[in-house]
Amino acid sequence: MMLLAFSASAETFIVSPVYLDAYSIQDAINKAQDGDRIIVKSGTYLESLNVTKSLVLVGVNTGGGQPLVDAGDKGSAIILIADGIRLEGFDAGNSGAGADDAAIKVLSDGNLLRDNVASNSSYGIYLYDCMNNTLVNNVARRNDVGIALYSARNNTVRGNTARNNSFGGFILGLSRGNSLMENTAVRNAWVGIFLSDSEGNTLRENVGEMNDNEGIWLLNSSRNWLSGNAVSKSFISGIRLVRSHNNTIAHAECSGNLDGISLEASRDNIVTGNNLSNNNYGIYLDDSSDNRLYLNNFQDNVDNVYSWQSINSWNTSRTLSYQYNGLILYSRLGNFWSDYQGRDGLGQGVGQQYHVHGPVTDYWPLSSRIDRYLVRGLPG
Incomplete structure (x- = not known):
């Protein structure tokens, strides 16, 4: 893989699988500082990402589809740990089978997830004990659960699609004050949208x-x-x-x-x-x-x-x-x-x-x- 950095007040790193050197997406995350941007080109990246800084991560289709972060059936593919992360344009999947493994796991606040595909995992997208996150136009398919919020507050889930998941499309547990709007749940094996022990949530114009x-x-x-x-x-x-x-x-x-x-x-x-x-x-x-x-x-x-x-x-x-x-x-x-x-x-x-x-x-x-x-x- 190749990693390029351009110096400015906020740096931009470019990760590509074309060049076989030592750099990975996680290497770019480790080198970056809060506010930097990481652009990832098409390809399959066999790694699990821990995003511990407030970064912008953008997947770019350079002819081979959205870049795929493949967890290799171990743990989660992408974990957002820092607040204020922007994650868009990635495929993520093949998590482990653990109870909290996910294609994309969010453990922090104020993040934006847009135009991602989460598949073949225990959870597609999993928000745990977090608040003020926004999920827009993501697709969760062929997971146990498509998109899950647990002990989550004041998050916005809008325009996402959950389909062909083996339990549920969208699941909220012990969660309050969240908004689910204009989402689509199709052909999930148990339930489209499920709220358990949750109050004060808004479900508007979902299908x-x-x-x-x-x-x-x-x-x-x-x-x-x-x-x-x-x-x-x-x-x-x-x-x-x-x-x-x-x-x-x-x-x-x-x-x-x-x-x-x-x-x-x-x-x-x-x-x-x-x-x-x-x-x-x-x-x-x-x-x-x-x-x-x-x-x-x-x-x-x-x-x-x-x-x-x-x-x-x-x-x-x-x-x-x-x-x-x-x-x-x-x-x-x-x-x-x-x-x-x-x-x-x-x-x-x-x-x-x-x-x-x-x-x-x-x-x-x-x-x-x-x-x-x-x-x-x-x-x-």
Whole structure:
């Protein structure tokens, strides 16, 4: 390999596999100082990197694809130890099989990981006990877990893809205040996005498709905000909550699952603005009471709702101002049910007969899909 350095206030080192001398990426890291840049050209680098300085590491495709850092089935391929590292444009993989081995492991704060591919490892990308990191446009594939955050706080995970991982796409454990936005989880063998013992996280506009069990699963997790997520073709649930309380599920698209949304032993959640269609059950409730479900579309499911030992509210808690067919109206509002047989004799978008489905009663069922109603002051 060849290592070149250009002196300036911050130096740039270039690593290439073309020249067979003694330099490696780790040699460049060891020689560099905080603020320096290391450019790595296409090639396979059989080493494990410990980045102990605040550096910019850039992988450049010079004709042979992104440079690959190959751990050789031992330990982790890249470990970020210092704060403020920028890592972009690398392939990393073939970690060891240890419980915390990863293609890319982050143990520090304020780092940026962008446009990397993490594969064939225990974890693709693993953030542990760290905060204020940003992951953008990375791909994690063929790992046990794609992207994992454990005991992690205030990190941003945006526009990443996790696919064909043997357990989960994105996993958060004991983590709070993180934002997962616009990510894609496809064909993971267990779950697309999984939160365990985590609170105060935001999941917005993520896509989960053809994950084996759940698109999104919250276990023992509270006060999380889920908005605008699209989950389809899961063998069990689009979105599943188990022993999880005080969460909001809003504006989701759940279709082609066994259960569109499932609440099990979960209380005090808000479910609103969701489209639940072409599932076996639109929503499945088991031992879950004191939840509020309103302004949802239940359409063309085999059974729109299943409720067992669950007492919930199916309407807004108060009278709202809303616009319908050009009129400004006032009423409490329920849900749209494709199997509702009642009439809207007043033309106000609210049926005059209750919608009763087993133990479920919607006192203000909607006569049209929720997109026909303009209602202010609802969860976004």
